[in-house]
Amino acid sequence: xxxxxxxxxxxxxxxxxxxxxxxxxxxxxxxxxxxxxxxxxxxxxxxxxxxxxxxxxxxxxxxxxxxxxxxxxxxxxxxxxxxxxxxxxxxxxxxxxxxxxxxxxxxxxxxxxxxxxxxxxxxxxxxxxxxxxxxxxxxxxxxxxxxxxxxxxxxxxxxxxxxxxxxxxxxxxxxx
Amino acid sequence: xxxxxxxxxxxxxxxxxxxxxxxxxxxxxxxxxxxxxxxxxxxxxxxxxxxxxxxxxxxxxxxxxxxxxxxxxxxxxxxxxxxxxxxxxxxxxxxxxxxxxxxxxxxxxxxxxxxxxxxxxxxxxxxxxxxxxxxxxxxxxxxxxxxxxxxxxxxxxxxxxxxxxxxxxxxxxxxxxxxxxxxxxxxxxxxxxxxxxxxxxxxxxxxxxxxx
Numbered sequence: 001x002x003x004x005x006x007x008x009x010x011x012x013x014x015x016x017x018x019x020x021x022x023x024x025x026x027x028x029x030x031x032x033x034x035x036x037x038x039x040x041x042x043x044x045x046x047x048x049x050x051x052x053x054x055x056x057x058x059x060x061x062x063x064x065x066x067x068x069x070x071x072x073x074x075x076x077x078x079x080x081x082x083x084x085x086x087x088x089x090x091x092x093x094x095x096x097x098x099x100x101x102x103x104x105x106x107x108x109x110x111x112x113x114x115x116x117x118x119x120x121x122x123x124x125x126x127x128x129x130x131x132x133x134x135x136x137x138x139x140x141x142x143x144x145x146x147x148x149x150x151x152x153x154x155x156x157x158x159x160x161x162x163x164x165x166x167x168x169x170x171x172x173x174x175x176x
Numbered sequence: 177x178x179x180x181x182x183x184x185x186x187x188x189x190x191x192x193x194x195x196x197x198x199x200x201x202x203x204x205x206x207x208x209x210x211x212x213x214x215x216x217x218x219x220x221x222x223x224x225x226x227x228x229x230x231x232x233x234x235x236x237x238x239x240x241x242x243x244x245x246x247x248x249x250x251x252x253x254x255x256x257x258x259x260x261x262x263x264x265x266x267x268x269x270x271x272x273x274x275x276x277x278x279x280x281x282x283x284x285x286x287x288x289x290x291x292x293x294x295x296x297x298x299x300x301x302x303x304x305x306x307x308x309x310x311x312x313x314x315x316x317x318x319x320x321x322x323x324x325x326x327x328x329x330x331x332x333x334x335x336x337x338x339x340x341x342x343x344x345x346x347x348x349x350x351x352x353x354x355x356x357x358x359x360x361x362x363x364x365x366x367x368x369x370x371x372x373x374x375x376x377x378x379x380x381x382x383x384x385x386x387x388x
Contacts, residue, residue, distance in 0.1 A: 011373045046380035050348050058225050
């Protein structure tokens with residue numbers, strides 16, 4: 001027997017649930033392997049400790065408290081059937097009324113004139129993208145340095161102006 | 177005179193009922209309760225209150241809360257006993273309810289750190305309680321050693337992962353069979369054995385330095 005097999009079967013060895021042949025093999029391995037013998041002794045000693053933990057007892061008023069709770073249970077169970085039947089009927093009626101209300105609301109929604117109109121598909125004309133030419137150096141120079149986000153926001157806000165300027169600049173250069 | 181003899185007769189009858197129920201197995205006691213004998217429920221409570229308290233206490237580590245949960249187990253048993261499948265063991269059913277309640281308690285605690293803090297505080301205060309359980313004839317240093325060791329063992333059990341601890345307590349402290357543990361924890365037999373094996377190894381590993 002190998003150590004691995006010994007460890008796998010150790011649970012049954014401790015609990016005495018192994019068959020006779022396996023038990024003999026386990027004992028033989030214990031005699032041969034000091035490492036497994038140490039492990040076996042360690043586990044058995046530890047289990048002895050936990051199995052000898054003293055039991056905790058219930059407190060003195062446990063039965064009293066339990067009986068009080070059980071009495072409440074009995075009271076609930078002993079409620080007259082007519083009351084329970086009445087409550088069940090009231091709940092059924094309430095549920096029916098709720099379902100009726102929902103059905104009526106749905107009917108009203110179906111009859112609504114707004115829904116009779118043909119559906120409108122919203123569409124927007126595709127705008128032509130303006131090519132970005134080289135940024136005007138004057139504007140870049142005007143942006144204060146130091147903040148990473150602020151110049152980007154400024155660029156976004158100023159974009160149309162910048163494009164206009166760029167076009168104007170390029171027109172001016174071609175005119176020249 | 178007649179009144180006294182009637183009282184004595186009633187007492188004898190109560191004692192004989194108690195003895196009769198005491199001699200019955202769980203299934204017969206359940207049958208007696210379902211047949212209308214209220215005293216049978218008290219018999220079930222007396223049989224299981226300490227066992228369930230120990231199981232829940234070792235699982236959640238809070239004595240007061242454990243007692244509340246044991247009460248809850250009995251309330252549920254009382255209300256649903258008519259639905260209990262009598263072909264199965266009553267003890268397994270009761271432990272299943274207890275295990276689920278303990279699991280819920282641990283889950284609630286992990287969601288609510290305040291409860292965890294209160295538990296820790298409570299167990300700290302418990303250190304001041306007078307010495308119990310030990311043999312009063314022992315020497316004071318032996319008693320101190322025993323109590324110290326007991327505390328270490330309890331702490332080590334509480335350190336095990338929840339699903340290992342549950343199986344470990346059911347086997348080592350409650351003496352349940354693998355099959356019963358599988359039913360209580362809703363796991364298959366292989367899982368129970370593997371968890372128990374790991375729990376034993378971990379427990380032995382942690383406790384070894386204190387006992388060597």
